[in-house]
Amino acid sequence: MQDEFILEMQDISKDFPGVRALDNVHFDLRKGEVHALVGENGAGKSTLMRILFGVHRKDAGQICLHGQDVNILSPSHAQQLGISMVHQELNLVPQMNAAQNIALGHEVMRGGAILDWPALYRMAEENLAKVGAEDTDIKVPIRRLSVAHRQLVEIAKALSWNAEIIVMDEPTSALTESEVEELFNRIQLLRDRGVSVVFISHHIDEVFRIADSVTVLRDGKNVGTRDVSEVSIDGLIRMMVGRAVSTLFDKEQSHRGAEALRVEGLRRRGVLHDIRLTVYEGEILGLAGLVGSGRTDLARAIFGADPIDAGEIYIRGKRARIKSPRDAIKQGISLLTEDRKGQGVVLVMPVKDNILLASLEKVSRGLLLNLGRMKEIAGKYVADLGIKTPSLERAVKYLSGGNQQKVIVAKWLCKNSKLFIFDEPTRGIDVGAKVEVHRLMNRLVQEGASIIMISSDLPEILGMSDRILVMREGRIVGELERDQATQEAIMAFATGGVGA
Structure with a gap:
């Protein structure tokens, strides 16, 4: 790696109505x-990169590319300058195949009017080869490819614009561990080719x-830049949250009470097989796997x-x-889904309305809503x-991921829930918000x-966890008490090393 700076962004500031998103x-x-x-x-990461990619215009500051001052006007202008961005929500056309997506915006034409399919496929194959993805089927609709392969298509698309800088926004959020490892291998290939990656x-x-x-x-300010080899995990977390975090998983002791839920012989053909479990109050x-x-x-x-x-609950x-779900809610069961934004909250609705969404009977008379009562209840939570x-x-939609999760919990508390099923409760939220969600979970079980x-x-x-159940192929294959559990023990059950 050379010491020369390919990009310098200096004193970048950006204001949105009522908010300074970036401050010098x-x-x-x-x-x-x-x-x-x-x-x-909310720290300003995405805003800074969207300015680099031409989505937002900076209010102040300077961007230098190869030592030359540039004013990036749009994403297409950024691509022409050799800057591409792989968004968390992949920016591909699902009906088109991989080759068409890679060539989108700079298609190879024959005679100025006819698409040159052989040249288009060659372009796709050449750019996929640069990231070691030669096995990608470039002729099937993109929607039929795995998320991991779609991501490689996005990277190949960036390289087709001769990208020298590729911004990857949360590229691992929807990948399995093996797919993450494959992605990292591809990123190393890019680094070896001299491509700069913002991760x-x-x-x-x-x-x-x-x-x-x-x-x-x-908070929109640069706290510092470090070589990774010179900083510890604790030091990096301290820089991020502005305080020392002794542990991300500060589990507090709670008293195990009476049986809250018992599942006996639950089956769903081809999916779940003779599931038996018990959950206690507190x-x-x-649930690992x-x-x-x-x-x-x-x-x-x-x-x-x-x-x-089959089965009984x-x-x-x-x-x-x-x-x-209506029956489950009546029994005091709530599900906080993995897709928080798609299924947990209504992003365009206010905090107040989301909290009362499952409990409108508390604030309505006929078709009329008591807005004062809504504010009173929502304000309490x-x-x-x-x-x-x-x-x-x-x-x-304007709240952080951790606060969105709290709004969902408030919605179910308002409905008098006593059993909470958290599916990937901290996926996609930052380290400070994770601590807050874990504290909330501690509080719920203590109550x-x-x-x-x-x-x-x-x-x-x-x-x-107080106890851990491990699933494999629709079966519970292992149970571990807290003091027995290790990553190795869990993975042994999950992969069939034991309990097969």
């Missing part, structure tokens, strides 16, 4: 390096696995979202008839759970609630 931020990028950009939600991630361990250097933003039951092991299917079955072929010792929002009327926590993050499973 500087960011430098060397040729052929992987530079991580980290910080809590945005909430996963601190990934920074230490793939990045050469790291820049931390906090307990966090961790590989992607596709059946954890979310089990959660949906308990919640009545998917039908079952008991709530506080009494047999419960759960045929739909906002204060009680420490939801950070400037107003009850603030649209939920007598029960939690089933599904997580692919093994440190989270180990750190927050």
